[in-house]
Amino acid sequence: xxxxxxxxxxxxxxxxxxxxxxxxxxxxxxxxxxxxxxxxxxxxxxxxxxxxxxxxxxxxxxxxxxxxxxxxxxxxxxxxxxxxxxxxxxxxxxxxxxxx
Amino acid sequence: xxxxxxxxxxxxxxxxxxxxxxxxxxxxxxxxxxxxxxxxxxxxxxxxxxxxxxxxxxxxxxxxxxxxxxxxxxxxxxxxxxxxxxxxxxxxxxxxxxxxxxxxxxxxxxxxxxxxxxxxxxxxxxxxxxxxxxxxxxxxxxxxxxxxxxxxxxxxxxxxxxxxxxxxxxxxxxxxxxxxxxxxxxxxxxxxxxxxxxxxxxxxxxxxxxxxxxxxxxxxxxxxxxxxxxxx
Numbered sequence: 201x202x203x204x205x206x207x208x209x210x211x212x213x214x215x216x217x218x219x220x221x222x223x224x225x226x227x228x229x230x231x232x233x234x235x236x237x238x239x240x241x242x243x244x245x246x247x248x249x250x251x252x253x254x255x256x257x258x259x260x261x262x263x264x265x266x267x268x269x270x271x272x273x274x275x276x277x278x279x280x281x282x283x284x285x286x287x288x289x290x291x292x293x294x295x296x297x298x299x300x
Numbered sequence: 301x302x303x304x305x306x307x308x309x310x311x312x313x314x315x316x317x318x319x320x321x322x323x324x325x326x327x328x329x330x331x332x333x334x335x336x337x338x339x340x341x342x343x344x345x346x347x348x349x350x351x352x353x354x355x356x357x358x359x360x361x362x363x364x365x366x367x368x369x370x371x372x373x374x375x376x377x378x379x380x381x382x383x384x385x386x387x388x389x390x391x392x393x394x395x396x397x398x399x400x401x402x403x404x405x406x407x408x409x410x411x412x413x414x415x416x417x418x419x420x421x422x423x424x425x426x427x428x429x430x431x432x433x434x435x436x437x438x439x440x441x442x443x444x445x446x447x448x449x450x451x452x453x454x455x456x457x458x459x460x461x462x463x464x465x466x467x468x469x470x471x472x473x474x475x476x477x478x479x480x481x482x483x484x485x486x487x488x489x490x491x492x493x494x495x496x497x498x499x500x501x502x503x504x505x506x507x508x509x510x511x512x513x514x515x516x517x518x519x520x521x522x523x524x525x526x527x528x529x530x531x532x
Contacts, residue, residue, distance in 0.1 A: 202345045210375050211348065214365065214382040215355035221386030222412045225393025230401030237527060244494045244526030245395040245519060246424040247485050249388065250478045251495045252502035252518025253417065257475045259503055268472060269479055276480035283323045285483075289476025290327075294469035 264296035305432050307402040313433025314442075317419065321440035324418040325447040327473035331359055332448045335366075336455020342369040346456050353452040357445055358416070360512055361385040381511070388515045391523075392420050399427055399434055407434070414441025418474065421481050428485060493529055498522025 229242070258269040271292040276285040332353065339349040339362075356362055361382045368378050393412060400408040411434065419440030426436050485491075502518030509517075 203347050203351075204345075206373055206375070207344070207348050208351070210373055210378055211352045211355055213375065213379045214352070214361065217379050217383040218356050218358050218361060218386045218389075219413060221383065221389035222393060222415050223409055225390035225395075226397050226400055226408060226412055227393075228390075229394035229397035234398075237531065239398070240530045241523050241527035242395050242398065244523035245391050246421065246428070247482065247491055248494050248498040248522025248526070249391060249395075249417075249515060249519035250421055250482050250485070251498040251522060252515045254475050254478045254482070255499040255502040255518065256506035256514060257472075258479070259499065260506070265472065265475070269475065272476045272479045273483055276483040280484065282320070282477065282480050285480035286323045286327070286473055286476045289479070290469040290473050293472040297469070 263300045264293055267296055267300075268292035305430070307399050307432045307434050309403055309407050309435045310433055311435070313435035314439030316433070317423070317436035317439030317441075318443035319439075320422055320436075321419050321443055323473070324422075324440075324477060325443050327470050327477075328359070328418075328444055329447045329451040330468070330470045332451025333455035335359065335362055336452040336457070337459050338363070338366050339452070340456050340459055342366045343371075344369070344456075346453070349456040350449055350453050353449045354445075356382065357414070357448060358382075358386065359448070360417075364511060385512045388417075388512065388519060389415065391516065391519050392417075395424060396420070396437070399432065403434055407438075411435075411438040411441070414438055414445055416441060416444060418477060419444060421478060425481050425484050490530075491526075494522040494526030497525040 232238075234242070254269070257265055259266070268289050272285050272289040275288045276282075279285065335353070336349055339352070344352070352362060364385055365378045365381055368374055368381065392415065396412070396415075400411070403411075415437060419437055422440060423434075423437040426433070498518040498521060501521040502514045505514035505517045
């Protein structure tokens with residue numbers, strides 16, 4: 201169990217940087233009196249962030265990923281069941297990667 | 301999104317969060333194993349690897365900085381990279397604020413320590429369905445935290461010949477989870493423009509910019525497009 205002091209310092213600074221970003225948005229947004237416009241903006245953030253996370257994988261990674269994504273969307277909209285949709289995606293991508 | 305419903309913070313909500321995040325805890329466990337293995341290869345000791353997973357608790361940041369980990373340690377570069385990778389949290393925290401600003405300080409600022417993309421997304425999806433138990437975020441986050449730190453420890457100590465997530469399709473697990481959540485969040489045609497803008501900007505930024513800027517930029521562009529369109 202060794203701990204190098206420079207490594208430790210780096211990890212602690214990383215932790216502070218990450219926590220600052222985790223707390224900062226909440227802190228700022230709850231401090232400002234939000235206009236209706238700002239509330240509309242907050243309302244659109246979750247969808248826009250999730251789309252941004254998945255779009256490069258779904259649209260540019262390849263045919264297997266695109267088709268697996270389609271399978272996930274189909275299963276999720278039919279069942280509304282998150283674990284089932286996830287397993288479908290994993291199995292579909294596994295299978296499709298061997299095929300395409 | 302002004303609502304009169306009181307925001308609660310209960311054990312039941314926390315347990316529900318831990319339960320609903322189970323698929324993510326499992327796939328996160330596999331990713332944590334890989335992180336442990338790579339951390340060892342980058343020269344981090346067992347204690348250092350686990351400490352990083354516990355204190356930083358951000359898969360994206362941790363994997364990226366391993367690529368920078370070399371003697372002499374580029375401390376400033378590593379910390380700045382971590383900051384940039386975390387910037388998306390600012391947006392996520394802002395989206396939580398209509399609900400979390402109604403909680404006490406300790407609950408709100410303690411909970412966001414455990415805010416990761418996945419439990420945040422599930423929490424927002426709960427809120428969008430009208431449920432108002434904010435402990436959902438903490439419950440899911442603590443469970444994912446335990447999975448992440450334990451798997452880092454196992455990956456770092458047992459190491460080596462474990463698994464390659466890509467070989468098992470597990471790298472796609474997170475994409476699948478986010479897609480399924482998106483399906484539930486779809487409110488109709490009003491989401492089309494912000495989502496299309498987000499996708500376009502994210503793909504372009506992913507192509508041309510390093511690291512994780514694409515999430516922040518796509519999220520900003522998409523949500524602003526939605527807000528501006530609602531004006532007119």
